[in-house]
Every structure is written in structure tokens, then in C-alpha cells.
Amino acid sequence: MAFLLNTVRYILRGGPPETGLPDRVRAEIRAREASSEQLIGWVQLGLVLFFATLYAIAPRAEGTAGFNFVPFALAAYFLFTVTRLLLSYRFELPQWYLLISIGVDMALLVGLIFSFHIQYGQHPTFYLKTPTLMYVFIFIGLRALRFDPRFVLTTGLVAVAGWLGLVFYAVLADMDHMRVTRNYVDYLTGNTILIGAELDKTMVILSVTVILSVALYRGRSMLFEASRDQAAAMDLRRFFAPEVAASITGADxxxxxxxxxxxxxxxxxxxxxxxxxxxxxxxxxxxxxxxxxxxxxxxxxxxxxxxxxxxxxxxxxxxxxxxxxxxxxxxxxxxxxxxxxxxxxxxxxxxxxxxxxxxxxxxxxxxxxxxxxxxxxxxxxxxxxxxxxxxxxxxxxxxxxxxxxxxxxxxxxxxxxxxxxxxxxxxxxxxxxxxxxxxxxxxxxxxxxxGKTPLPPVPPSSPAAAHPSGKS
Known part of the structure; x- marks a missing residue:
């Protein structure tokens, strides 16, 4: 139990403490994290452009009767992503901004899923079967690029909270006609809710989040050690000739x-x-x-x-x-x-x-x-x-x-x-x-x-004069 509590505590603070690390190693870690945020921004931009292109060329789904929120959501998210990417090149994004970014990601996804029952004129239980929920794993996976388990954990928990909110809304939206069922066929073919199925989706999101968070905690530990070792190796190259340093650090x-x-x-x-x-x-x-x-x-x-x-x-x-x-x-x-x-x-x-x-x-x-x-x-x-x-x-x-x-x-x-x-x-x-x-x-x-009198200048060796064999 103590080990589990320590692991959770480490994950919540982003992995092993940075105390004891030299300032230059901490600076190197921060630089890598800033570079990761830039990479996340580019991937998000690529995704939104891909989905926008796919939406533009794909055949329209039949049965829509209400307002289509998709193009507006994609446009808003495109502007937010471009702004975030530009800011990441101007300065190191603060953690509060990253948390807001996670909230925007999940709000976009949850809002888009919620809009489907309005767009198609169906009961809210309709959106529970949308495959768009799978995109939540993209957002969770994106946060793994930073090698900080806190952001993966935050993204997953926000996703779970958003999904549970959608489920509760669907359950409570029409209390006069209870939509909860235990019949799997009814669930698949009608606008009903199978509580077990929604719990399965919730548990899958939670499980992926926890597994990734634990993996990133271990990866972050290795990142700290690797950064420290890399700094030591670079210092070694200043104390020894490059070939000597390479033979030491590269020894089997x-x-x-x-x-x-x-x-x-x-x-x-x-x-x-x-x-x-x-x-x-x-x-x-x-x-x-x-x-x-x-x-x-x-x-x-x-x-x-x-x-x-x-x-x-x-x-x-x-x-x-x-x-x-x-x-x-x-x-x-x-x-x-x-x-x-x-x-x-x-x-x-x-x-x-x-x-x-x-x-x-x-x-x-x-x-x-x-x-x-x-x-x-x-x-x-x-x-x-x-x-x-x-x-x-x-x-x-x-x-x-x-x-x-x-x-x-x-x-x-x-x-x-x-x-x-x-x-x-x-x-x-x-x-x-x-x-x-x-x-x-x-x-x-x-x-x-x-001798005691200065010599005439000795020119630096040239490949032809100093190394007649062509070797150094």
C-alpha cells in the first residue's frame, strides 16, 4: 500500500523530484519539455487539418436535421491550436495554460459528441454510440509526448468526467420515458442506455490513462537519469580527448x-x-x-x-x-x-x-x-x-x-x-x-x-605536407 501511495504521489508531482539535479540538467529537462509542447502543437495542427480535409471530401451522413456544429468546432480548434503553437515558440508555456489547453481539447470533443443528438434530432442517448469517443485516446496519447504523467492523468480524468457527464445527461434527459435497458440488442438497435456498456467505456479510458501515467512516470525517471548522464558525458568530453571520452562512455x-x-x-x-x-x-x-x-x-x-x-x-x-x-x-x-x-x-x-x-x-x-x-x-x-x-x-x-x-x-x-x-x-x-x-x-x-631566439613561423600542417600517407 505504501508503495502504491508513493507511486501515485510521484505521478501527481510529475515523476521523481528534481531536487539534487544540477541547474543545467533541470534547464535541459525544461528545454526538452518545451520542445515536446511544440511537437504536440504540430501534431494537433496536423490532426485538425487532416480531419478538416476528411470532413470536406467525405460523403455527408444522411439523416441530419439540425444545425451542423462540426465545421465551426474545427475552425475554432484550428485557431486555438495555431495560437498555442505560436506561443510555444515565444516562451515556455506555463502549466496553467497547458491545463486550459487540456480543458479546451476535451470541451471540443465532448461538445462535438453532445451536438450529434441535436444535429440528427435524436434523444441524447443517441450520442453515446458515436465512434467519435475514440478520439479521446488521441488527446491522451498526445500528452504522453511530454513525458510528464500529470498531464496524461489530467487529460484522462477530464475525459472521464466529460463522458460521465454525457451519460448522466442522457439518463436524466427524459425521466418520463426511462431509457435504461439491460437488453444488449435494444441497446444496439435503439436509443437506450446500457449502463454496463458505458461503464466499460469509462473503465477503458481510465485504464489507458493509468497505464500511460505509470509508464510515463518510469520514463520520466529515465529522462532525469539520462539527462544527468548526458551532462556528465558532455563534461567528460571536456576533461578527456573526444576519442577517450567516447571509449569510456561507449564501453560494452x-x-x-x-x-x-x-x-x-x-x-x-x-x-x-x-x-x-x-x-x-x-x-x-x-x-x-x-x-x-x-x-x-x-x-x-x-x-x-x-x-x-x-x-x-x-x-x-x-x-x-x-x-x-x-x-x-x-x-x-x-x-x-x-x-x-x-x-x-x-x-x-x-x-x-x-x-x-x-x-x-x-x-x-x-x-x-x-x-x-x-x-x-x-x-x-x-x-x-x-x-x-x-x-x-x-x-x-x-x-x-x-x-x-x-x-x-x-x-x-x-x-x-x-x-x-x-x-x-x-x-x-x-x-x-x-x-x-x-x-x-x-x-x-x-x-x-x-633556441633562445624566436624561430621563423611554422605553418600549420596541411594534409599533403604533414600527412603524406593520407592518415591522421
Whole structure:
């Protein structure tokens, strides 16, 4: 009994409560409901035009003797439907207006059914046998498009009240000649009332209404959950590369730590010089504003060259090329990106100063290529999608080596030769063989991609130049 009462209570308030939902999710639900009302308006307009056309071309029923209300009812309903549709595009229709709309729908149908005994000069019991009553299910079904059980329930209850009103009027209209019968043949062939038949119609309308209301309650629960999940999925796409987010949200099974695959890829690491010491004298708002300007610029360059940001490490950026999706030019793309990042940072100094950076913002970038493992790490309660491998560690150590080497962008000879084989056309700046790099035991043949002086502009890669294989 308690479950039934809770279900009825939920239905009456439109399904699960929206408390606990973020404002943007509630706004998304309201937007969908507003779109549903527009759809309902278009369907109603289509129906009234269809019935008007059908009425105009169909042969007239014989036996009419009184005033024909049908064309006037259709015209009035057409005007009401057009007005309602136009208003739905101007603003979100309030609930009181929707309830009035339901009342108009049912008043039209009940009034039309009531007019039949006048039009054909018959006792009111005549209209109880009209098939026009079946249209009530169209109006009930229309309200289901909104995914709000309250409106379906209201429509069904108003329909039941209207129909019972017609039945009582027919019973009480001519008390001198009782029209109630228990003979089914008399009911079908004459102007009599079979109470059981009218109760059957009432119960069918009620049953359809309740079933649809319960179904919509469950559907509305799913709508809330789906809207919340969709918002979370959209947020996920902002925290991860689109391909990574798609692999997470589209996974057939729940992701577990330890799942991954090995790829040949290039890792790019970029870091702002003297960021910690400089930002210590700035307000948090200024620090975040400068970071936002720099990171927006950097991400645009990285994405433009086919890379994907793996993570932001404070003022550092770890990006991958060929790790998320296979590429035949991953090393060339990464080296081209490193040089473009240095050039773009120089070109955007005014942008950083406007955000509040007090001096010259300088970055260090390094690239290393090799086999990496792409996958999920962490515990069962906290997972992270990332890349691990020697190339990741080497990129970080090479970036630190920029300070010792007095350079702004470095790579090693193996990565550089690989990039040249993949179509890198940028000229060699400087080679420094046998250099000692902190954290790496053996000497490293370094390639300076950007020294202390600005590089000439590096154009964005073109499909022909940067991707000779035609793949990205």
C-alpha cells in the first residue's frame, strides 16, 4: 500500500523530484519539455487539418436535421491550436495554460459528441454510440509526448468526467420515458442506455490513462537519469580527448584498472618557465586567467596538429600524438607542434600581459617518441585514463633539460630521425650529441627545436605536407 501511495504521489508531482539535479540538467529537462509542447502543437495542427480535409471530401451522413456544429468546432480548434503553437515558440508555456489547453481539447470533443443528438434530432442517448469517443485516446496519447504523467492523468480524468457527464445527461434527459435497458440488442438497435456498456467505456479510458501515467512516470525517471548522464558525458568530453571520452562512455563493459593497449606514439611535454615563483606574487584570479589564456592557445595548436591533451599538470601540459588513435605521422606532428607552441607563445605575449602576467611568458617544450601503453590505471574506486611508458618519462626529463641547455624546445635524435622519415620538413636548428640529461643514465643525442631566439613561423600542417600517407 505504501508503495502504491508513493507511486501515485510521484505521478501527481510529475515523476521523481528534481531536487539534487544540477541547474543545467533541470534547464535541459525544461528545454526538452518545451520542445515536446511544440511537437504536440504540430501534431494537433496536423490532426485538425487532416480531419478538416476528411470532413470536406467525405460523403455527408444522411439523416441530419439540425444545425451542423462540426465545421465551426474545427475552425475554432484550428485557431486555438495555431495560437498555442505560436506561443510555444515565444516562451515556455506555463502549466496553467497547458491545463486550459487540456480543458479546451476535451470541451471540443465532448461538445462535438453532445451536438450529434441535436444535429440528427435524436434523444441524447443517441450520442453515446458515436465512434467519435475514440478520439479521446488521441488527446491522451498526445500528452504522453511530454513525458510528464500529470498531464496524461489530467487529460484522462477530464475525459472521464466529460463522458460521465454525457451519460448522466442522457439518463436524466427524459425521466418520463426511462431509457435504461439491460437488453444488449435494444441497446444496439435503439436509443437506450446500457449502463454496463458505458461503464466499460469509462473503465477503458481510465485504464489507458493509468497505464500511460505509470509508464510515463518510469520514463520520466529515465529522462532525469539520462539527462544527468548526458551532462556528465558532455563534461567528460571536456576533461578527456573526444576519442577517450567516447571509449569510456561507449564501453560494452565496466572499465577496470589494468585495461589498455600498446601504441607507437610521441609524447609532448610543455611547461611555463618560472611560473611558481612569478605566480606567488599574483592574485589567484590573475594566475588562473593567465593559465586559461595560455592553455586555450596551446590546446588549439595541439589539436590542430592532430594531438590530444592527456592532462594538465598545473602549468604543464602532457599531450600525445598517435596514442589515442593510430597515426602514421605522430612524431612529425609532435615536433611541428613543439615549434609552433614556442612561436605562438612569442606572438601572444600581449594576450598574456593583458591577463595580468607581469613579464615575458616563456615556455619549455620537449618531445620523445616510442612505444607507450594507453589504458586505465588506478583503483576500483578511482580510475584514470592515461599513457605510461619510457617515452613519457623521457619527454619530462628532456623538458627539464631545456633549462640546462638554454633552449626552449628539445627532442632526441631517434625521435627527430623518425619525424623526418614521416615527412617533417622543418630545418634542423642545432644538434648536441652526447649530452648529459638528468635522470637518464646514458648520454643523449639532443636536437634543439627552438633556441633562445624566436624561430621563423611554422605553418600549420596541411594534409599533403604533414600527412603524406593520407592518415591522421
Amino acid at each position: 563493459t565496466e572499465l577496470q584498472a589494468g585495461e589498455g593497449s600498446q601504441r607507437e606514439a610521441a609524447i609532448l611535454y610543455a611547461d611555463i618557465r618560472a611560473f611558481t615563483s612569478t605566480s606567488a606574487a599574483l592574485s589567484p584570479e590573475t594566475v588562473l586567467a593567465v593559465l586559461a589564456e595560455y592553455q586555450n592557445m596551446a590546446v588549439e595548436v595541439i589539436n590542430d596538429e592532430g594531438g590530444r591533451v592527456d592532462k594538465f599538470l598545473g602549468d604543464g601540459i602532457l599531450a600525445t600524438f598517435g596514442a589515442v588513435h593510430a597515426s602514421g605521422t605522430y612524431a612529425a606532428d609532435a615536433l611541428r607542434t613543439a615549434q609552433r607552441l614556442v612561436n605562438c607563445t612569442e606572438a601572444e605575449q600581449g594576450r598574456f600581459k593583458a591577463a595580468g602576467w607581469p613579464g615575458h611568458l616563456e615556455i619549455g617544450v620537449a618531445v620523445a617518441a616510442g612505444p607507450v601503453t594507453v589504458g586505465v590505471i588506478g583503483s576500483k574506486h578511482r580510475l584514470e585514463f592515461t599513457v605510461i611508458g619510457d617515452a613519457v618519462n623521457r619527454a619530462a626529463k628532456l623538458e627539464d633539460a631545456n633549462k640546462v641547455q638554454q633552449s626552449r624546445a628539445l627532442t632526441d635524435r631517434v625521435t627527430y630521425d623518425l619525424a623526418c622519415a614521416q615527412g617533417l620538413g622543418n630545418p634542423l636548428v642545432e644538434a648536441r650529441p652526447g649530452a648529459q640529461v638528468a635522470g637518464i643514465d646514458t648520454p643523449v643525442d639532443l636536437i634543439v627545436l627552438a
